[in-house]
Amino acid sequence: MNRINKALAQHKKLISIYFTAGYPQLEDTSEVIKRLAEAGTDVIEIGLPYSDPLADGPVIQKSSEQALKNGMSTQKLFQQLKDIRKEVDIPLIVMGYFNAMLQFGVEDFCKECEAIGIDGIIMPDLPISIYERDYKALFETHGLKFVPLITPETSVERIQTIDALGDSFVYMVSSSSTTGGEKGFGEEAMSYFKRISDMQLTNKLMVGFGIKDAHSFEQASRFTSGCIIGSEFIRRLTNEGMHGIEPFIKSLK
């Protein structure tokens, strides 16, 4: 079974952490992964930095800019991850923007991911219609789970279409915003989490955007399988370095 689905089958709330590859230092990528795994993270999203990350707020924009300045590239990321499966067994998802994949060659990109032992891909700007038409078969051949996004504005009908596309989890964006929002979860957000949970989709649900501590983690995972934390983790990594990783993960539990 794919590592993502194995994790989702556990009866616990999953902690998924997003970080930008090649940040703060170019060669930090595998060290961050190892430390996250040791600290008890359940799923890791490895961000391939992009020059124009449309769905991201200021924190991830900055980390991406720095990573690119450090010399991060698609080729470099695959090199850095070459032996990662000798070190960790945690589910690994590559998250990036579609142009990077397109320029590398979608098939080559998938092959590299499979060779490394990547379990899934999140490409926020690869529309589901194009994924289904052009790339679904390819992803499946290479054992890669495609993780689609939904938002509070996504219609019921479209959620059902999206649900039919995959068989791992759907990335539920907590509110209509770019990453790193600080809105907190009020009644509206809670009822959205519950509403989608009540739809009993084939896919599990993971909530992302705007989660930053044990409280927001508890709220966002109450009706779902867990949460994805990005901006807040990067903020910690920036301020506290590698030593900040373990206490942060522990603080969420």
Place this chain on the structure above:
Amino acid sequence: MSKYKVDEQGFYGDFGGAYIPELLYPNVEELRQNYKQIIHTEDFQKQFKSLLKDYVGRPTPLYLAENLSEKYKTKIYLKREDLCHTGAHKINNTVGQILLAKALGKHRIIAETGAGQHGVATATVCALMGLECIVYMGAKDIERQAPNVARMKMLGAKVVPATSGSKTLKDATNEAIRDWINHPKDTHYIIGSVVGPHPYPDMVTELQSVISKEVKAQMLEKEGRELPDYVIACVGGGSNAAGLFADFMDHEEVGIIGVEASGKGVETTESAATTILGREGIIHGSKTLLMQNTDGQITEPYSISAGLDYPGIGPLHAHLFKTGRGKFVSITDVEAMEAGLELSRMEGIIPAIETAHAFAIFKYLDFKEDDVLVFNCSGRGDKDLETYRKYFGY
């Protein structure tokens, strides 16, 4: 069936589409489902035409530039978009989109701008309609385009500096898109060129196609035929070009010439000549030609004219280029400045520096004496006086 119109899926051949995050899907989908129907209502057309006539000052003249014609031994007409209210073709699009925004019940308007022309055109129609207006502009461009920033503020718009990336047009566009993600219900994004996700390229082309329609009627009146031999326009994102080309694209006998900015030269790293330096990829939700490194990271363009300083071109132009239907020429800063001076001296028309690029093609292309050329004189040079002044030392 037109070969150069967008298809059902939003593509021009290999280019176009809507490569957008799901977060943006509801906004873009609402527009996609409604734009055609709204634009084709009688009510919309009536208001649009009336504003174009009495507010913008259309139809703009088709002017026979006799001195220039004599020098280059061919017949040269100028479509005088520089005489539009606010000084460029940009307002044709913003008048149309503000009516569309109202029909969709939106009361908050956002826009991106490079040189500030589109920002001013957006702020203008927002003032007219009493709608809130927020314009994203690269921090660098805010510095180099101070008069247009002041105009936007005077018109009541809020100008927000884009401080990410290279702090120019591409980043202002990113910020506007992010704003739209954060305001999915009450906001309409007035994009300033034929770029962005479907339906924007098609919608902006349609709103700008008034240029093409007028040229046909004016050609008939002046030349006794609707079709010129060549239509020529500068291409930043490509809206003034798309507006001029629109009704001529399917007439294969009309030559189509797009003029890009090559900055300090295509052999340098400071250029914006996308058809030469670009490869297929995705920018601002559209599959098109864009300048990028081997990894797909978008690279910084350069041109002396802020309005041509964009790393991509609209998908329609990528399609015209790839199919060979359109010919693309690139012009350096120096050539454009000289052509701007020449148009000023010979015809008494000081063009925008963007526009001036188009008039520099005679060095590269030959025309016959009985050819009829229509140039889009997309904007006037008021906004560029400071750059001209510094360059020529006036």
